[in-house]
Amino acid sequence: MTQIKNINGITKDNCSCGDWLNHWNNFTHKPAVFCAEIRCTQMFGLAGAFVQEIMDDTNWYVVPLCEKHQVATEELTLINNITLVSSEREETCGE
Ligand SMILES: [Zn+2]
Ligand SMILES: [Zn+2]
Numbered sequence: 001m002t003q004i005k006n007i008n009g010i011t012k013d014n015c016s017c018g019d020w021l022n023h024w025n026n027f028t029h030k031p032a033v034f035c036a037e038i039r040c041t042q043m044f045g046l047a048g049a050f051v052q053e054i055m056d057d058t059n060w061y062v063v064p065l066c067e068k069h070q071v072a073t074e075e076l077t078l079i080n081n082i083t084l085v086s087s088e089r090e091e092t093c094g095e
Contacts, residue, residue, distance in 0.1 A: 002077070003077055005054060020062050023048055023085065027092055036064050036079055042069075
């Protein structure tokens with residue numbers, strides 16, 4: 001299981017993917033359908049949220065989260081096998 005926390009209140013300019021949900025979709029090659037929180041089945045209002053892994057406090061990742069979980073301040077558990085896509089453009093889409 002993957003435990004993450006939101007990086008609230010910080011936004012990065014959109015990358016060349018258009019927005020951060022597209023960024024995630026582009027690198028997982030399967031579009032996000034549900035919020036990545038383990039018990040959440042919300043399909044609407046998803047956005048690519050910036051998160052950090054609890055075990056790894058340095059790297060920033062993007063995962064699809066619903067409007068409620070985008071602003072959650074508690075630690076979140078994500079669904080199994082969720083792909084954490086790096087938010088570093090140099091490592092991903094290159095811009
Ligand atoms: Zn991108
Ligand atoms: Zn959710």
